[in-house]
Amino acid sequence: MSLIVNGTAVPAPADARVSLLDHLRETLHLTGTKKGCNQGACGACTVLVEGERILSCLALAVQYDGRQVTTVEGLAQDGALHPLQAAFVEHDGFQCGYCTPGQICSAIGMAAEAQRGVPSYLSDDLSADTTLTRAEIQERMSGNLCRCGAYNGIIDAIQATIAPKVPA
Ligand code: FES
Ligand code: FES
Known part of the structure; x- marks a missing residue:
């Protein structure tokens, strides 16, 4: 039994009770993924x-x-930051950085959801436009908390990189 983490096959834990988070951090030492709550x-x-x-x-x-x-460690390619990682730097999308790996992975997944037409709480109906407006991004990213309150920079970074690529 194995998982493919950032392109490399790694063994699954022998103990079926181990969370993916603990396996990533404690066994594989991929500590970019953070444990908050x-x-x-x-x-x-x-x-x-x-x-x-x-x-x-x-x-x-x-x-x-x-x-x-894919964890945050798997996003950079050939030593170059993922465009969203670079945008977080450019737009002050973090302070302590603890929430940042989760924010970045979540934003990439969120953009794919919007591109597939998955509605959000703000959608009027199930076929509503899923264009990533600022309000849509705020709603769709509401599951990622930032104790430093870097939300404006986080949304700016997402708007600058991911949102323009999502067709209206
Ligand atoms: S550590 Fe998983 S949601 Fe908080
Ligand atoms: S940057 Fe500190 S928790 Fe978000």
């Missing part, structure tokens, strides 16, 4: 599984046998 309330542990954002603290690692997991 450990109960699904803060978004700090967000990673991508085949492009979909999940809370790794609420997931068992063995559930992801054979699946592609």
Whole structure:
């Protein structure tokens, strides 16, 4: 049984009770993914599984046998930051940085959801326009908390990079 983390096959834990978050951090030493609440309330542990954002603290690692997991460490390519990572720097999207890996993974997954036409709480109906306006981004990112209150910079970074690529 194995998972594919950032493109590399790694063994799943022998203990089926181990969360994906703990497996990433404690066994694989991928400490970019953060543990905040450990109960699904803060978004700090967000990673991508085949492009979909999940809370790794609420997931068992063995559930992801054979699946592609991407953590913040897997976003940079050939030593270059992912455009959203660079935008967080440019737009002051963080202070302490603790929430940042989760924010970035969540934003990438969020943009894919909008592109697929997945409605949000703000949508008038299930077929509503999913253009990523500032209000839509705020709503769709509301599961990712930032104790430093860097929200304006976070939304600016997302608007500058991801939102323009989502067709209206
Ligand atoms: S650590 Fe997973 S949601 Fe807070
Ligand atoms: S930058 Fe400190 S919690 Fe978000």
